[in-house]
Amino acid sequence: xxxxxxxxxxxxxxxxxxxxxxxxxxYEVIGEAGDGEDAVxxxxxxxxxxxxxxxxxxxxxxxxxxxEIKQSHPDAKIIVCSAMGQKPMVIEALNAGAKDFLxxxxxxxxxxxxxxxxxx
Amino acid sequence: MDTSDFKEVFAAExxxxxxxxxxxxxxxxxxxxxxGLLDDMFRAAHSLKGMAGTxxxxxxxxxxxxxxxLLDRLRNGEIQVNTEVANxxxxxxxxxxxxxxxxLAEEAPDDTTNLxxxxxxxxxxxxxxxxxxxxxxxxxxxxxxHSAVPELGDRETVTSRKLVLDEFDKETLKQAKEQxxxxxxxxxxxxxxxxxxxxxxxxxxxxxxxxxxxxxxxPSAQDLEDENFERxxxxxxxxxxxxxxxxxxxxxISEIESVLVAEPSQLxxxxxxxxxxxxxxxxTALENAGPEPSLINSQGDGDEDSNSNGLSxxxxxxxxxxxxxxxxxxxxxxxxxxxxxxxxxxVETDRLDKLINLVGExxxxxxxxxxxxxxxxxxxxxxxxxxxxxxxxxxxxxxxxLRMVPIKQVFDRFPxxxxxxxxxxxxxxxxxxxxxxxxxxxxxxxQIGDPLVHLLRNSVDHGIESPSERIKAxxxxxxxxxxxxxxxxxxxxxxxxxxxxxxxxxxxxxxxTAKGLLDPERSSPLQPDEAVRLLFEPGxxxxxxxxxxSGRGVGMDAVKAVVESLSGxxxxxxxxxxxxxxxxxxxxxxxxxxxxxVRADGTPYAIPIQVVRENLLIKPEQIKTVxxxxxxxxxxxxxxLLDLAECLGWRPAEIDGAISVIVVDxxxxxxxxxxxxxxxxxxxxxxxLSDLLGDIPxxxxxxxxxxxxxxxxxxxxxxxxxxx
Numbered sequence: 001x002x003x004x005x006x007x008x009x010x011x012x013x014x015x016x017x018x019x020x021x022x023x024x025x026x027y028e029v030i031g032e033a034g035d036g037e038d039a040v041x042x043x044x045x046x047x048x049x050x051x052x053x054x055x056x057x058x059x060x061x062x063x064x065x066x067x068e069i070k071q072s073h074p075d076a077k078i079i080v081c082s083a084m085g086q087k088p089m090v091i092e093a094l095n096a097g098a099k100d101f102l103x104x105x106x107x108x109x110x111x112x113x114x115x116x117x118x119x120x
Numbered sequence: 121m122d123t124s125d126f127k128e129v130f131a132a133e134x135x136x137x138x139x140x141x142x143x144x145x146x147x148x149x150x151x152x153x154x155x156g157l158l159d160d161m162f163r164a165a166h167s168l169k170g171m172a173g174t175x176x177x178x179x180x181x182x183x184x185x186x187x188x189x190l191l192d193r194l195r196n197g198e199i200q201v202n203t204e205v206a207n208x209x210x211x212x213x214x215x216x217x218x219x220x221x222x223x224l225a226e227e228a229p230d231d232t233t234n235l236x237x238x239x240x241x242x243x244x245x246x247x248x249x250x251x252x253x254x255x256x257x258x259x260x261x262x263x264x265x266h267s268a269v270p271e272l273g274d275r276e277t278v279t280s281r282k283l284v285l286d287e288f289d290k291e292t293l294k295q296a297k298e299q300x301x302x303x304x305x306x307x308x309x310x311x312x313x314x315x316x317x318x319x320x321x322x323x324x325x326x327x328x329x330x331x332x333x334x335x336x337x338x339p340s341a342q343d344l345e346d347e348n349f350e351r352x353x354x355x356x357x358x359x360x361x362x363x364x365x366x367x368x369x370x371x372x373i374s375e376i377e378s379v380l381v382a383e384p385s386q387l388x389x390x391x392x393x394x395x396x397x398x399x400x401x402x403x404t405a406l407e408n409a410g411p412e413p414s415l416i417n418s419q420g421d422g423d424e425d426s427n428s429n430g431l432s433x434x435x436x437x438x439x440x441x442x443x444x445x446x447x448x449x450x451x452x453x454x455x456x457x458x459x460x461x462x463x464x465x466x467v468e469t470d471r472l473d474k475l476i477n478l479v480g481e482x483x484x485x486x487x488x489x490x491x492x493x494x495x496x497x498x499x500x501x502x503x504x505x506x507x508x509x510x511x512x513x514x515x516x517x518x519x520x521x522l523r524m525v526p527i528k529q530v531f532d533r534f535p536x537x538x539x540x541x542x543x544x545x546x547x548x549x550x551x552x553x554x555x556x557x558x559x560x561x562x563x564x565x566x567q568i569g570d571p572l573v574h575l576l577r578n579s580v581d582h583g584i585e586s587p588s589e590r591i592k593a594x595x596x597x598x599x600x601x602x603x604x605x606x607x608x609x610x611x612x613x614x615x616x617x618x619x620x621x622x623x624x625x626x627x628x629x630x631x632x633t634a635k636g637l638l639d640p641e642r643s644s645p646l647q648p649d650e651a652v653r654l655l656f657e658p659g660x661x662x663x664x665x666x667x668x669x670s671g672r673g674v675g676m677d678a679v680k681a682v683v684e685s686l687s688g689x690x691x692x693x694x695x696x697x698x699x700x701x702x703x704x705x706x707x708x709x710x711x712x713x714x715x716x717x718v719r720a721d722g723t724p725y726a727i728p729i730q731v732v733r734e735n736l737l738i739k740p741e742q743i744k745t746v747x748x749x750x751x752x753x754x755x756x757x758x759x760x761l762l763d764l765a766e767c768l769g770w771r772p773a774e775i776d777g778a779i780s781v782i783v784v785d786x787x788x789x790x791x792x793x794x795x796x797x798x799x800x801x802x803x804x805x806x807x808x809l810s811d812l813l814g815d816i817p818x819x820x821x822x823x824x825x826x827x828x829x830x831x832x833x834x835x836x837x838x839x840x841x842x843x844x
Binding site: 011056082085087099104110120 | 126129130133134160162163166167169170172173175181187313315316318319321322326372373374375466581645
């Protein structure tokens, strides 16, 4: 069965590009969230196998969202998505339990590699 | 990644972010201490940068990056917001907008070197000589790091050889062995083009710390953190896991090109070099030392153990002042309104129009079926038909709602515009907006912007007085312009008022006289409302000189023309010394209009109801001839009388007995048309004529009537011009 992915990013554009790449590689995108709060509640509801998590978002940032998700679901597989220059935050996200990180602009192969490795 | 499909979504969202930058910047000007605003702006710039990067729009991404840097410093309180900063940001937002539009249009973007230099210089100045700020900019070096690739081969071999052990390390290894632990030299090569290499290294360390302890690494922890290495690094690990396990753990990490796990015997245990960087003395990061490696703690006396855990994840975390603060700031700052969090679907307008068109067809068919059903009068059928009727009506309503957009879309750009105009005129003006959520038809929203811009410009330019004049007149120094929208029945009212000096009646009198719009002999004083009416006369423009603000030769008559083309009306009232109020009344939607159906030469035509003044029956003898043209007299007015069919090129109606006449009013001009007869009043769905037919003078579109017949919709303005 296809692995289910939840995409979290505050820009619809980013969600769309990610979704495109992810679905082409045989994953199923079961949800998209536009902020951290939404991500936490969608995670609980949808129980995805994998999550891509943006860091900078309104309402609740990605790091807090990772912490919250990890608290209730320690096995959650979350890949944090960052931009250049967000190193300290990526490290914080990794410490919070993110499995891997992706750097924008995304490279399709990297996205898939991250998903495959996180899934294992 | 092929991104061309996403360009439209990108464009729409990028414009949203620009708008939000603009709005927040305006708000920031009045509340320079509002960190929440800066956070929002930073986020907007940041998101924009990411999106632009993904699209491969490097000029846009680069510029946004510089802006983001400044915003980051601002929100961290390193730089204070002052007028200079605000103006620079305004300029940056404008430039950003220009680059965005140029990029979208696939034109070469403007050169931003100058502005970028100023963005950085303002940061440099604020920085002064103080330390500690470098941390915020280290991340920037990411962008350039992997461009320096050369001579890998040589350096790599040197690199691995340089993982040398001192006496202390050897002792640690020996003890580890006594405890039944294995030691490995792990050499990892990252993939080419790995981004954020230091963080990737960190994930490797993080993973290995779960298996055991890292004794030492090369390059040094500091160099790894600063990314002073190419692609390869090595480390010494003590663990109870076997080599294969270590290998597979690292292979499970992304962006790893290769891993080599070697036995300690292969380590260069003997060769001792005193290279300072290998001694592990350096890393200052160690001072905030994390958890001790649990396995080899026996040596834990004295300060030496700082040598041993060279790069534990905890120690490697770059001083968290930035990351930590930011994230908690983001998390807790309450959002004013979830502009971007809201759930919206972006749909191409073409698709929307198609849907609405189809619903229109359905509505017409519904009418036909209801008519057919009445002929059969079967109870069950009536029920079903009644239901179809209701559902179709609901569907029609829902589809119409899709076309509706909040007028906010138009209003949004005004605060900035008013600010700029007021600043250049050295006036103090505040713009109050209300009813911004009022929705109206997208077509109207798209077209009402220009007239409103014109009215606003007039208000700032002519209405609001200079601060000194205002004080002299006993008014507050800051002038107020209120712009709002509200629904009223099936119409929307847009109201613009200012507390300025009102229209200058004397200036209008002079100008109107000069332009021949007013009788120079006239002795009675011009009333304000009369003066306002003159303003709307074609060719009248009050500006003394052509500035870039108003008075570009497009006067209020242009405003009126646009509003009327949208089936609306515009009214202006002015009180000398107290201000001017302009009210624009528009229909909610243009897709469905109320029309009067008439017949001319046997064919039905629809005339938009708002231009119909009255309909009458006249006798042939009431038709008079003035200068070879037929006219009728109506309440003391002489109305030209035309035959509708003849105007359209058909056979004119026979004039005998009672003649049906409708009087239409177009831009104040009343004309009487002879028609065969009136069919009645009806709501019609406007369909545009196919492109094949093009624009036909006198015809605005077509509609399908309940009986399936097609009726052309008359466009009165062009019809009259034709006869002119």
